[in-house]
Amino acid sequence: MKVIIAEKPSVGREIAKVFGASTKKDGYIEGKGYTFTWAFGHLLQLAAPQEYGYYGWNVQNLPMLPQKFKLAIRKVKTKDGMVDDPGVRKQLEIIKALFDEATEIIVATDAGREGELIFRYIYYYLKCKKPFKRLWISSQTDAAIKDGFRNLKPGTDYDTLFNSAHCRSQSDWLVGMNATQALSLSSGTRSVLSLGRVQTPTLAMICTRYLENKNFVPQTYYQVSIQPDKNGQVFKAISEKNFKTREEAQAVLDRVEATGLIESVEAKPRKEPPPLLHDLSSLQQEANKRKGFTADQTLTLLQNLYESKLVTYPRTGSRYIGDDVFAQVPGLIEKFTSHDDFGKQATILTGAKLNRRSVNAKKVTDHHAILPTGERPYQLSADHQAIYDMIAGRMLEAFHQDCIKEITKIIMLSGSRFVASGTVIQTAGWRAVFNDKDDEKKDEENATLPKVVQGENLPITDKALLEKQTKPKPLYNEATLLKALETAGKEIDDEELRQAMKDSGLGTPATRAAMIETLLKRNYIAREKKNLVPTETGLSVYHVVKDHRIAQAELTGAWEKRLEEIRSGASVNQFQEEIKTYTRDITRELLTAGKGMVIK
DNA sequence: GCAAGGTC
Structure with a gap:
């Protein structure tokens, strides 16, 4: 047998x-x-x-x-x-x-x-x-x-892969267990102050961003806006430059004339390709943005859908499918032609040439992107339905046509230079599925601009001086933190470490939601509206460990590099010795450093 | 009481 x-x-x-x-x-x-x-x-x-x-x-x-x-x-x-x-x-x-x-x-x-x-x-x-x-x-x-x-391959072909996996496992144990006990014991509190290769850099990211945000000093700057009128259609143009002082801006405002000369008009079409299919992380980010679900909630809902055989494997880190799965997509799309929200778009896609942006067998790792299975859902709860629709809708988007926009830039002269820009969607393509507003759009942008030509003079109906402030990077929420975990390591200076981490980031799709929950359970971070902010305990831990390697994404990069070498046959012993040495060092350092901690 | 990894 x-x-x-x-x-x-x-x-x-x-x-x-x-x-x-x-x-x-x-x-x-x-x-x-x-x-x-x-x-x-x-x-x-x-x-x-x-x-x-x-x-x-x-x-x-x-x-x-x-x-x-x-x-x-x-x-x-x-x-x-x-x-x-x-x-x-x-x-x-x-x-x-x-x-x-x-x-x-x-x-x-x-x-x-x-x-x-x-x-x-x-x-x-x-x-x-x-x-x-x-x-x-x-x-x-x-x-x-x-x-x-x-x-089938001989089992022994994968001995070195097992070696690298076993080293990963042992190293996480050695560093995590020892560092946790060392800090917990030396801090003098009776609570658990956990540390680990993944959770501690994550905590550090949340704390760094929080402190940056809190200590940010906003700079005031000024702009001038004018409202030209083209045959009754009024639009807005903003001074080409920002000004540091109110006086400079006032001078520009004073120089605005009764009319403005169109110096140039530039209108170019831009193709916007559809988004890729969802992997777990992108779905968690979208569900957080659209519905406010936590990463953990989304994973649980998704697991239920998977167990009901409504969607494919959820804990995937790939946003692509191979040609074999792609061959089944037309049949899948057809199943949605009577869907309440997407029926029309599914019908349009039926028999149409499908976009292949999400088709790439080389980018399918352990699992492919998340797709509906085609089984008919029955009496889903509102939350389950919401997740299901994000997956089904994304499938329709991903195989849809490009969205074609026309980006217009008008430069006007009225005392000084003003710029008006506008974006018009000419062919909705994939954007027709959800009909969402374009989130990149800035306040000053005009939805549409009237047709104007170079050399035209337009009356200026209104002008104003605008006072604005520079803004700090926003606090992390679950969506932006997940994104940051995925891309963690992209800014590492060392080329080799950066390369070793490029396809992984911090943690894995399957573990990130649980890790965020761990930080919450340890009372290191808290939810404040949709944001994740450090608690006092979290900040105290951060201050003790922030300059140690255990708080840096580079540690994962360094391990990944060595683990890959082990997979291709390098010595296991040498890496294990290095890990033991590191464990001794970090343990000793934390036994001292923790003593200076203040935990309320 | 503790890591990170996987899944019901």
Whole structure:
């Protein structure tokens, strides 16, 4: 019997379906000489400190550097503290029984570093010695699965990938557990002051932005506006320059004449391509903007839709699909021709040439972009419907035509130079789906400008002096923070570190919502209207750690670079020694630094 | 009591 193990039930079932296996058992599916089972993400985790004899939280234990890491069943929190997750324990027993019977194991966990780790932790925890092969596919269409099975790889091909994954896991444990205890103990508070490679740079970003915002000194500047009139159609033009003093602006205002001369008119069309399909992060950002949902709420709603088989896999970091999935898109679009809001646009798209901007197999990583499955939704709650519509609507947008705008710039002379600019949508294209206003539009912009020609003289009907103030960068909200986490590391000076982080940022799509919740739970940050602001505790922690590497995105960049080297065969030992050295250093530093902390 | 990673 060959046993196939997937990362999650949905994938296990999908593969079983392709094989034509249909005998459903508890925790697996049988048929055609195969057995298909699955994990639920990570079933095992690195054991807690007490499993290595580090009891309690004690300075004497620090730094905790286990000789050999142990694995433990994933825990859940109950009123009696942390206990083994019963569902996980049961699934592990099922997997063990199947592995015992197996002649061969085929690993079908997600094609990536963590997918490899999920399987290997199970395999080693169960002390399994059976040979295994690796299925390596990045989409779960029938064709991709069949093709993958014709090209199974030897399991050992991925030994170095496992090494890099295991190093990632151990390093996060060593730095996180030790730094957390060191700061918590030295601060003298009895509360947990957690630190980690991802959460601490995130906290630092929120604090930096908050302080920047709070300490921002607005600069006043002045502009002059005029209102020319073209045959009764009045529009607005603004002085070409900004002025530092009221006097300068007043002088310009005084020089405005009864008429203004059109010096030049420039009208050029601009193509605006449709947005890409959604990945988890972009959907969380949009749901936060449109509906005020938190990242965590959106993920939960989306998970429900996924479990109801209404949308594809949610925790994806790719905004693209491959050609195999693209082949199914026309059929999907057709299912929306009677949708209340999008029916008309879906009908227009049916049979039309589809935009291929979101089609790029090379940019599909473990999973492709989020799409509706085509199953008909039934009695969704308002919130579920809202998320579903964002996904369905985005699909229609993504495959729609470009939006064509005409951007007009008029330069006028009336004493000095004035500029009027306007944008007119000529062909809505993808913008017809939601009919949203263009959020980039500035206050001074005219929706439409009258037709004028160079050399024309227009009467000036009104003029005004405008007093304005420079504005600070806004505080983070969930949408802008998620974006910042994705792009974290883009400003790192070191070319190699920046390169190592370019496709990842801080954290992963699957973990960012939970991480924001952790910062809230620790009382490091709070929600203030839609914004995320640091608390006093958060700021105190920030002040202690801000100049240490643990508060910088560069740490992740440095690790990613080394982990990639390990994946291509570099020494594991050397990296592990460096991590131990770093753990000793940061622990010692925090044991001292924490003493100066003031926590109310 | 603690990390980051994955998922029901």
